[in-house]
Amino acid sequence: MPTSVVDTTALLAIDIGTASTRALLFDVVNGCYRFLTSGSAPTTAGAPFFDVGEGVRRAIDEVEGAIGRRLIGNDGNLIMPSMADNSGVDILVATMSAGKPIKVVAVGLLEDVTLASARRLAATTYSQVVDIINLNDRRQTSDRINAIMHAHPELVIVAGGTDQGASKSVLDLIEAIGLASYLTPKTQTPYVLFAGNKELQKEVDSALGKNGKLRMAPNIRPTLSIEDISPAQQELSAIYRDIRSLQVGGMDELLSWSGNNFIPTATAFERIIRFLSKRYDPDKGVLGVDIGSQTTTIAAAFNGNGTVKVFPYLGVGIGSLGTLKKSKLENITRWLSREIADDIVQNYIYNKAIHPHSIPVSQEELAIEQALARQALRLAVRRSLSDFPQDIPRPASNLLPLFEPIVAAGSVISKAPTFGQALLMLLDGLQPTGITTIAVDQNNIASALGAVSKVNPLLAVQVIETNTFLNLGTVIAPVGNARYGTPILRVKMTNQSGAETVREVKYGTIEILPVKMGEKVRLHVRPLRNFDIGMGEAGKAGEVQAEGGVLGIVIDARGRPLRLSEDPKRRQRLILRWQQALR
Amino acid sequence: MLAPVKIITPLTYIQRERLLPIPGRVLARQGQEVTPADVVAECNSSPKYTILDIAEGLGVPANRADKLLQCKAGDAITKGDVIAGPVGLFQRVVRASHAGLVKIVGDGKVLIENKVSLFELKAGLDGTVAKIIPERGVVIETRGALLQGVWGNGQAGYGLIQLLLDGPADVLTADKLDVSVRGMIILGGYCQSPEVLKTAGEIPVKGLILGSMSSALIPLAKKVKYPVLIVDGFGQIPLNAAAYKLLTTINKKRDVTIHAQTYQTFTGERPEVIVSLPAPEHIEAHLRADDFAVGQKVYLINKSYTAQTGIIERILEKPIRFPSGIQSPAAEIRFSNNERVKVPLANLETFGEKNEQMTY
Numbered sequence: 001m002p003t004s005v006v007d008t009t010a011l012l013a014i015d016i017g018t019a020s021t022r023a024l025l026f027d028v029v030n031g032c033y034r035f036l037t038s039g040s041a042p043t044t045a046g047a048p049f050f051d052v053g054e055g056v057r058r059a060i061d062e063v064e065g066a067i068g069r070r071l072i073g074n075d076g077n078l079i080m081p082s083m084a085d086n087s088g089v090d091i092l093v094a095t096m097s098a099g100k101p102i103k104v105v106a107v108g109l110l111e112d113v114t115l116a117s118a119r120r121l122a123a124t125t126y127s128q129v130v131d132i133i134n135l136n137d138r139r140q141t142s143d144r145i146n147a148i149m150h151a152h153p154e155l156v157i158v159a160g161g162t163d164q165g166a167s168k169s170v171l172d173l174i175e176a177i178g179l180a181s182y183l184t185p186k187t188q189t190p191y192v193l194f195a196g197n198k199e200l201q202k203e204v205d206s207a208l209g210k211n212g213k214l215r216m217a218p219n220i221r222p223t224l225s226i227e228d229i230s231p232a233q234q235e236l237s238a239i240y241r242d243i244r245s246l247q248v249g250g251m252d253e254l255l256s257w258s259g260n261n262f263i264p265t266a267t268a269f270e271r272i273i274r275f276l277s278k279r280y281d282p283d284k285g286v287l288g289v290d291i292g293s294q295t296t297t298i299a300a301a302f303n304g305n306g307t308v309k310v311f312p313y314l315g316v317g318i319g320s321l322g323t324l325k326k327s328k329l330e331n332i333t334r335w336l337s338r339e340i341a342d343d344i345v346q347n348y349i350y351n352k353a354i355h356p357h358s359i360p361v362s363q364e365e366l367a368i369e370q371a372l373a374r375q376a377l378r379l380a381v382r383r384s385l386s387d388f389p390q391d392i393p394r395p396a397s398n399l400l401p402l403f404e405p406i407v408a409a410g411s412v413i414s415k416a417p418t419f420g421q422a423l424l425m426l427l428d429g430l431q432p433t434g435i436t437t438i439a440v441d442q443n444n445i446a447s448a449l450g451a452v453s454k455v456n457p458l459l460a461v462q463v464i465e466t467n468t469f470l471n472l473g474t475v476i477a478p479v480g481n482a483r484y485g486t487p488i489l490r491v492k493m494t495n496q497s498g499a500e501t502v503r504e505v506k507y508g509t510i511e512i513l514p515v516k517m518g519e520k521v522r523l524h525v526r527p528l529r530n531f532d533i534g535m536g537e538a539g540k541a542g543e544v545q546a547e548g549g550v551l552g553i554v555i556d557a558r559g560r561p562l563r564l565s566e567d568p569k570r571r572q573r574l575i576l577r578w579q580q581a582l583r
Numbered sequence: 584m585l586a587p588v589k590i591i592t593p594l595t596y597i598q599r600e601r602l603l604p605i606p607g608r609v610l611a612r613q614g615q616e617v618t619p620a621d622v623v624a625e626c627n628s629s630p631k632y633t634i635l636d637i638a639e640g641l642g643v644p645a646n647r648a649d650k651l652l653q654c655k656a657g658d659a660i661t662k663g664d665v666i667a668g669p670v671g672l673f674q675r676v677v678r679a680s681h682a683g684l685v686k687i688v689g690d691g692k693v694l695i696e697n698k699v700s701l702f703e704l705k706a707g708l709d710g711t712v713a714k715i716i717p718e719r720g721v722v723i724e725t726r727g728a729l730l731q732g733v734w735g736n737g738q739a740g741y742g743l744i745q746l747l748l749d750g751p752a753d754v755l756t757a758d759k760l761d762v763s764v765r766g767m768i769i770l771g772g773y774c775q776s777p778e779v780l781k782t783a784g785e786i787p788v789k790g791l792i793l794g795s796m797s798s799a800l801i802p803l804a805k806k807v808k809y810p811v812l813i814v815d816g817f818g819q820i821p822l823n824a825a826a827y828k829l830l831t832t833i834n835k836k837r838d839v840t841i842h843a844q845t846y847q848t849f850t851g852e853r854p855e856v857i858v859s860l861p862a863p864e865h866i867e868a869h870l871r872a873d874d875f876a877v878g879q880k881v882y883l884i885n886k887s888y889t890a891q892t893g894i895i896e897r898i899l900e901k902p903i904r905f906p907s908g909i910q911s912p913a914a915e916i917r918f919s920n921n922e923r924v925k926v927p928l929a930n931l932e933t934f935g936e937k938n939e940q941m942t943y
Contacts, residue, residue, distance in 0.1 A: 042585045047851020048871030058585065100849055142634040142694075150629060179694065183632065183686065185606045318848060343797060347818035350798040354733045354816065354846055355884045357587070359911050359927040365885075366907035417908025 010082045010089040011459060012063075012071065013448035014056055014254065015265060016043055016096040018294040018318060019357050021055035023063045024448045025071075025089070026459055033459040035445060035468060039063040042357070045098040045248045052098075053250030078257050093451040094258045097265040097295065101128040101312035102243055105153040105190070107173050109135050109160040114196065117221045118159040120387065121195065121229045123309045125240050125264045126295060127155070133176070135169055144176035149183060153190045154243055157236075158204075161197025163222045170196055171203060178207045189213055191239050195220040195232040215239055230306075237263050261455055266290075268450030270299040270308035273407065275453050275460060277301035280404055285392060287403040288446065289380070289430065291373055291410035293317025293356045296380040300388055300403070307387050311380050316372050316412045317356030323376045324349050331378075334564050335371035335428060337575040340364055345371075366417070370425055373412045377429025395433050395479040395532045399560050402534045405437035406430065407469055409446050419550045420582030423472045427510075427556050434534020435476050435525070435544055439469035471517065473549030479560040480531035480538070484508040488531050488557055492524040503555075508574065510581040511555045515548030522546075523553070531559075551582060584912065584928055586873045588935035589853075589882050591825040593728045593832070596868040597857060598713060602720035603704055605629070611721050613714065617706035619741040619840050624720045628702035633681055637667040638691030640677035645691025654693070658685045666693055707739055708840045709859035726862035728833065729869075730814065730826055732792075735843030735854030738810040740768070742789035744839045746831055748772040751794065752821035757782040764788055768839050770830050773819045777803050784808060790841040792830065792856060794822030810843035812854045815891065816884075823882065823891040824919070825934070833858055869935035875928055881916060882932040893918045899925070 010027040024038040039062025044055035060071050060078075070087035073079045079088025104127045108115030115134045122129050130151040133144055148156070156177050160170040181189050194204045195217040208214045217232035241262050245251040255262055263271075273288035280286055288299040294315045299308040313322030324332065324346070333345055348368045352358065360366040381400060388394075394401035408414075408426050416422040419440075426438055445468055453460035478489055489505040493513055505511050515521055526541040527533050535542035546553055558578070565571040607626020617623060638648035651667045654660060661682045668676030682698040710725030745767040747759045755771030757778035768790040769783065775797045783791055790810040798817040814826050822830075833839065840857045847853075851871070873879075879895045893916035902910045903925060911927035918924070 042587075044585070044872075046849035047847075048588075055585075140634070142632050145632050145634075145694075149632070179632075179687070183696075188605075343799060344818065347798045347816075350734075350801070350817040351884075355930075356848065357929045358884055359905070359909055359929045360907045361885055361905045361909075361927065361930065363907055366909065415909065417904075417910075421908075 009091060009456065009459075011091045011093070011452060011456060012060070012078075012089040013451060014059070014092065014094040014258075015444075015447055016045060016052050016055065016094070016098045017265070018098050018292060019043060021052065021059045022444065023056070023059035024443075024445060025063050025067065026452070026463065033456075033462040034466060035443065035463050037063055037066045038443060038445075039066060043098050049249070051249035053253055056250070056254060080257065091261070091455055092257045092259075093261040093448070093455060094254055095263055095265040095268045095447050095451050096244060097126055097292065099126070099244060099247065101126045101295075102155055102240065103128055103130045103151065103153045105129070105131045105133065105148055105151055105156045107133045107156060107158045107160065107177065109166060109169055109173075111136060113224060114159040114161070114221045117227050117229065118157045118195070120227070120309075121159070121220055121232050121236060122157055124229065124233050124270075125236055125266060126310055126312060128312045133173060135173075141172070141176045141179070144173075145180045145183065148177065148180035152188065155191045155193060155239060158192060158194045159196050159220050161200060161219075162224060163198050163219050165197055167197060167200055170200055171207070174204055174207050181208065181211060186211075191215065191243065193217060193232065193235060193239060195235075233267065237267050240264050261451065263451055265447045266295075266297045266299070266308055266310045268447040269297055269409070270301070270306045270450070271453055272446050272450035272460065273299040274301040274304060274306035275450070275457075276405075276407070276464070277306070278304050283393065284402045284404040284436075285388070287400070287406045287430075289377060289406070289408050289410075289426075290446070291316060291376055291408075291412055292319070294319040296376050298380050298384040300384070302389055302392055305389075309380070309384050309387055311383070314376050314379060316352075316369055316376060318353060319376070320349050320356070320372055321353040323372055323379070326379055327375050332371050332375045334571065335374045335575070336367055337572050337579055338364070338367065339568070339572065340368065369412060370416070370421060373425050374429040377425070381430055393534065393536075395534065395538075395560070399433050399479060400431060402434045403432065403436050405439050406432055407439050407441060407446060409441035409444055411444070414440050414442050414444055418583065419472055420579065423475075423551055423554065424578060424582050426472075427475065427477070428562065431560055431562050432475060432477050433479050433560050434532075435474065435546070437474050437547070437549070438472045439549075440472055441468075442470040443468060471547065471549035473551040473554045474546040475554045475556055476523075476525060476533060477556040477560060478527050478531035478533050480527075480529065481559045481563065482507040482529055482531075486529065488528050488559075489533075489555065490526045490528065491555065493553070494522040494524075496520060505555050505557045507557055507559060509557050510578045511557065512551060512581065513553040513555065515546075515552045517548055517550050519548045520545060521548070521553070554582070584875050586875045586928075586931065586933045588869070588871055588873055589932040590729050590731050590869045590935050591823070591829055591882075592869060592934065592936070593829055594726065594860065594862055594866060595729050596724070596726055596866045597708075597710075597729055598722055598724045598868065599708065600716070600720060600722050601704055601707060602716065603702070603718075606718040607702070609715055609717065609719070609721060611706075611712045611715070613712055615712045616710075617712060617723060618709055619705065619707050619838065621706045622703045623706050623712065623723075624704040625701050626704075627699050630699050631697045632686070633683075633695045633697055635666060635677060635680070635693045635695065636691065637677050637693055641668055641670050641675055643670060648691040649689060652688055652693070654685050654688070656685055656688055659683075660685060660695065705739075707842060708741075708857050709838065725857070725859040726866050727860035728829060728856075728858040730829055730856040732812045732814040732854040732856070733816055733846055734813040735845060736804045736807065736811040737843065737845060738808075739840070739842045739844070740790045740810045741838050741840040742766060742768045743835060743837075744768045744770055744792075744830070744833055746770045748794075748822070751824065751827045755779055755793065760786060760788070762786060768792065768841060772822055774800065775819070780804060780807050780811070790843070792841065794826070795820035810841045812841050812843040812856065821891070825882070825892050830856070870933075871935060873933045873935055875914060875931070875933070880934050880936065881914075882934065883916065883926055883930060884932060885926070885930045893924075896923060898928070
């Protein structure tokens with residue numbers, strides 16, 4: 001038996017999602033940390049319980065039942081630390097995405113500079129910007145007060161003034177916020193997060209600090225050319241926690257169990273993506289996508305530096321109406337491989353928003369939900385492109401940069417009936433470029449690991465090494481366009497025993513190179529007709545080491561950007577063919 | 584597993600909060616009997632604010648302007664009242680541009696809350712005020728029939744009910760609406776025509792309860808000036824048997840209240856139809872959350888099934904795979920015709936009835 005290199009620490013992670021609350025248990029097995037089991041129950045943050053505790057206890061009950069280990073004592077409290085009889089846990093971490101997005105008024109001096117930074121900060125958590133205020137909006141102070149009072153924000157984020165920069169203009173904006181806060185009934189006074197000119201903190205404190213809801217963070221725009229929202233993100237997470245504590249019952253108990261190891265799920269998700277980016281190819285980023293009932297989250301990290309963007313009301317459950325409203329119906333139905341009347345699709349989406357927990361029973365229903373997922377991903381990716389660093393390798397500004405790997409989470413992906421369906425949703429929705437590995441967070445564990453990574457990084461490392469993310473396959477996605485059927489790629493694959501396979505791939509197809517899961521092969525990829533496979537320039541060939549996933553190695557030769565036929569019959573025929581290729 | 588609840592019952596104990604959007608004044612007293620039209624609380628509807636720059640108006644420095652003020656915080660003012668001054672050779676003054684209330688004075692400025700209209704909160708149902716929530720509203724209790732739906736256009740109303748359907752799958756057409764239903768709440772089956780909503784508004788009716796509606800009509804339904812409540816969902820779905828039975832047996836001489844509010848999964852607010860009835864004191868409330876159990880009457884939320892209500896015959900031990908390919912924990916449901924079907928637990932709602940062991 002190997003000697004343990006770790007302290008034996010049992011850890012329980014609780015994730016309170018919009019639909020489900022999950023409990024995930026980690027412990028040491030044979031000297032290494034392992035994910036043992038999970039339990040889930042409907043989230044009880046809302047009616048009729050208005051107390052997350054019920055859902056948390058039910059999820060923990062499931063864990064206890066699955067593993068035959070007591071976690072809750074006779075007094076109803078979590079057994080902590082763990083006992084000699086193996087009951088209890090030593091650490092609890094919690095993440096949360098449940099609840100309506102926090103209503104935010106974003107304030108900055110210039111629309112494209114500090115206001116844009118304030119909006120980006122707001123987008124790192126579950127929030128919805130309900131109004132914006134900036135110097136150029138031409139409103140009088142009284143109009144700004146009226147706007148704030150009308151918006152009923154729960155949080156006002158103020159950015160503005162580079163360090164040693166503008167002060168009077170910032171204080172003018174602060175005046176409106178101060179007066180609006182004064183006029184708002186005490187129970188509805190918003191939090192204010194000031195992340196502007198650091199020289200103004202004292203004056204801001206004297207203007208807004210009286211009600212105890214003012215928080216300070218380092219300037220998110222210390223100079224015109226530098227944006228640094230990470231420190232303010234931590235303060236925002238704390239505000240998120242405080243707001244949820246006021247809104248939802250049971251939070252006090254959860255916070256006491258977790259010792260304040262409580263962060264928004266999206267923050268935890270970004271953290272694990274950042275963590276992964278330090279372990280993979282430093283020339284490429286790591287991309288994480290989490291598509292949920294209410295929100296879609298896009299997290300990306302480049303050599304340890306992360307970005308995250310949360311899209312409220314863009315999902316496949318409660319957020320399905322948002323997905324519909326932000327698109328034309330035809331942008332959803334274009335992903336269907338069969339003819340389904342528009343009214344049936346639209347009615348289904350409205351019914352899904354009413355019953356977000358419901359499960360598609362027929363193939364037609366599943367096709368609509370997967371089409372929704374594709375469209376939600378498309379919208380989220382398109383709106384994230386400008387937030388990625390400009391100096392990273394990407395084939396074109398309107399395409400996804402080169403990532404290695406891409407990790408996808410969310411039940412619509414992880415619980416898809418086949419791996420092929422999961423991969424095709426991701427290929428259509430994300431449209432990755434070049435050569436990348438696509439993995440699925442099959443146990444929906446990524447956010448928990450992100451939360452864990454701060455208190456026990458070794459646990460996160462060791463659990464990731466146990467293939468907790470299921471490799472769907474290495475994907476080769478050449479960038480370019482050609483006529484359907486034109487050869488665009490020649491691939492020579494050499495396996496470990498030296499056997500060679502050569503394949504010429506035609507434009508408009510998806511092909512699979514059969515490689516066993518985990519098997520390593522050498523690929524020589526030669527793009528034809530000036531297609532770009534991410535080797536530095538269009539038309540350039542290259543050799544890479546690749547690993548087979550559950551679907552082997554997948555060549556997505558449909559071109560980038562993916563253009564779907566305008567002719568419905570032809571489009572549906574092709575989609576069906578792509579589905580069959582990944583069956 | 585925790586089951587969501589949709590209540591459709593001829594008799595239950597009902598408690599509903601009626602709250603102002605912002606703090607205001609509660610007018611009702613605890614124990615007071617109320618009717619739907621009674622105003623139970625009021626507040627100023629979203630006040631607007633104006634800042635008067637007195638210093639600039641009088642042409643003096645801010646600290647001097649403060650000394651020339653003719654009002655203080657808390658003063659009620661009317662339009663044209665002198666706020667500050669007179670000063671100078673021409674006896675300059677600053678007058679109020681709006682009627683309102685002075686909220687803050689200082690630094691040469693006056694902030695005025697403009698006078699606004701009152702927002703009146705109505706009881707919305709027949710009942711008794713069970714509790715006062717200071718500055719916010721009341722809790723009203725009643726006993727009677729309760730039907731919860733899935734969608735509402737945000738409006739409320741009450742009146743006598745008129746049935747315009749021959750069966751649960753009936754389609755409501757505009758030609759069924761005429762002056763004989765003026766001022767009434769209409770119960771219809773499926774609605775797919777905008778003409779129905781337009782004609783109902785022209786008559787006008789006091790409300791429309793529909794089994795189902797085409798989602799294409801939602802924009803129009805949000806515009807009409809009477810409440811529209813959908814019981815089962817969007818698309819052509821027959822009115823569920825429990826709702827059909829309840830609504831077709833309501834005493835036609837009793838007022839029916841519709842709260843066609845938006846379904847909020849987080850707050851639990853659902854569009855509802857309430858009919859207050861004389862009933863014994865001991866009637867208990869239905870459960871608002873429940874665990875699935877054999878013998879329970881359930882509502883099927885997926886329109887793939889021929890009937891929408893049934894009884895849990897057994898809860899399957901292991902998840903099963905459905906035609907979509909998705910695996911899910913499931914239950915076997917028996918319909919009234921003894922047909923049996925396996926349904927994901929996630930696609931079921933219970934009726935929140937206590938200790939129920941239902942038989943047909």
